[in-house]
Amino acid sequence: MTRVERMMAVVLLLQERGRGCEELARLLEVSRRTVIRDIQAICEMGIPILSREGAGGGYSLSPQYGIRPLELSWKEALLLVMALDGLSKLSDAPYSAERASLSAKLIPLIPGKHLARLDDLRESVVVEVPDREQRAPMLDALVEVVGTGNWICLEYDGTEGKSSRHIRLDRIYTDRGFWYLNGYDGQVSRTMRVDRVLSISSVEPPEEVHPEVPYDDPSHPLVRVVLTKRGARVVQRDPHMGGNVDVGLEFQELAFRCPYSEFEWYAGFFGSIGKDAIVLEPEELRRKMLSRSLEQVRLYEKSSDSSER
Numbered sequence: 001m002t003r004v005e006r007m008m009a010v011v012l013l014l015q016e017r018g019r020g021c022e023e024l025a026r027l028l029e030v031s032r033r034t035v036i037r038d039i040q041a042i043c044e045m046g047i048p049i050l051s052r053e054g055a056g057g058g059y060s061l062s063p064q065y066g067i068r069p070l071e072l073s074w075k076e077a078l079l080l081v082m083a084l085d086g087l088s089k090l091s092d093a094p095y096s097a098e099r100a101s102l103s104a105k106l107i108p109l110i111p112g113k114h115l116a117r118l119d120d121l122r123e124s125v126v127v128e129v130p131d132r133e134q135r136a137p138m139l140d141a142l143v144e145v146v147g148t149g150n151w152i153c154l155e156y157d158g159t160e161g162k163s164s165r166h167i168r169l170d171r172i173y174t175d176r177g178f179w180y181l182n183g184y185d186g187q188v189s190r191t192m193r194v195d196r197v198l199s200i201s202s203v204e205p206p207e208e209v210h211p212e213v214p215y216d217d218p219s220h221p222l223v224r225v226v227l228t229k230r231g232a233r234v235v236q237r238d239p240h241m242g243g244n245v246d247v248g249l250e251f252q253e254l255a256f257r258c259p260y261s262e263f264e265w266y267a268g269f270f271g272s273i274g275k276d277a278i279v280l281e282p283e284e285l286r287r288k289m290l291s292r293s294l295e296q297v298r299l300y301e302k303s304s305d306s307s308e309r
Contacts, residue, residue, distance in 0.1 A: 006030070007038050011047060011067060018052070018060030072106070074114035078121055080106060086127030090174060092136040092195070094143045130177035134195040139172075139179055141200055146172050146181075151205045155198040165190070166203055175239055184212050188261050213259070220257040223266065224280040227252055231276030238269070253280075263288055 001009070006028055013019055013027065024035045039059060043049055048062035072080070084103055087093040110118065145152055146169045154165045167183030167190060174180070179194035186209040213219060227235060232245040232252060246252060258266065267288040270277040279286050 001028075003038070007042055010035070010038055010042060011061065014049065014059055014061040015066060018058050020058035024059070071111050072109045072114075074110075074117050074121075077106065077110045077114060077118055078125065081118065081122055082125065082127050085122070086129055089127070089129040089131075090177065090179075091132045091134055092139050092179065094140050132177040134178070134193075136179050136195040136197070138197045138200055139194055142169060142172055142181060142194060142197065145169050145200070151203050153201045153203045154192070155200075156192060157196045157198055158192070162198070165192075166206060168205075186210060188259055189215070215259070216257045218257065220259050221282045221284070222255060222257055223282065223285060225254045225270060226278045226280060227254055227273075228276040231273050234273050234276070260284070267292055 009028060010024060013024065019027075021032050021035050025032050028035070039049055039051075048065050050060045050062060052058055052060070084099060084106075087099060093099065149168065151166060151168050154167060156163055156165050165185065167185050169181060169183045170189075171182040172179065172194065173182075181192050181194055181197075183190050183192070186206045189212065227245065229247065229250050232247045232249065235245050235254065236242045236247055241254070241256070244254060244256065263285050267285060270279055271289050271292050279289060
């Protein structure tokens with residue numbers, strides 16, 4: 001990105017909303033000193049940027065100033081098209097009609113000389129998403145609620161059957177073709193598949209809501225796992241733990257804290273890695289893994305006996 005392009009990016013970012021110097025430096029991947037120099041140069045060009053001192057301070061664009069939408073470079077257009085194409089490959093994604101209108105609005109912003117190049121790259125550079133049959137009809141409604149702090153009642157079809165769950169919805173994300181939601185039920189955080197949500201309705205907050213404990217809070221039990229190089233490569237593919245391993249080491253220890261409610265998931269996850277992931281502690285997680293393993297052994301012994309008959 002040239003300096004002129006970077007200065008234009010600063011103006012566009014400030015046109016969207018006010019931002020601090022640190023945030024601008026992080027978004028543009030430059031130093032604070034560079035941001036300050038760019039701001040000074042923009043002001044010398046006659047573009048009115050307001051500066052606020054103290055806590056919550058930063059820069060903002062004068063409300064009386066605005067710029068017309070600019071044409072996209074082929075790189076910017078490719079990034080947007082890749083993002084939209086990736087969403088479209090999901091079995092469900094929010095606001096399907098709006099995605100179609102957004103795609104149509106993008107075309108006039110792309111110079112004609114870039115369209116042919118963009119079409120070629122669109123076939124060669126893609127965001128791959130697993131093909132899933134599960135639909136998530138409640139996704140749009142959940143997006144309307146997420147992050148508002150409001151409490152909702154979910155009718156949920158989980159592994160143990162249908163149930164009603166009251167939660168404060170904090171986050172929605174997609175992972176390997178599925179949509180998930182994170183919510184707090186007043187006791188612990190919950191993660192659920194969005195395609196298993198049957199209905200939602202507004203409810204009052206529960207009378208007793210315990211302070212939410214962070215996932216890695218020191219009060220949670222410590223999990224220690226020894227990984228081989230192969231085990232580290234498997235863990236690396238997990239979006240939550242992947243950044244905590246070094247795939248170049250022959251053996252390494254993975255250590256983290258988590259609530260007891262997550263033990264069932266981790267027992268299945270580390271159990272699927274087999275001999276390349278040995279859980280050292282806590283003992284309760286080791287027992288869960290042992291129980292799963294013995295159950296699987298009994299299942300195969302039973303199926304072997306049946307086939308021999």
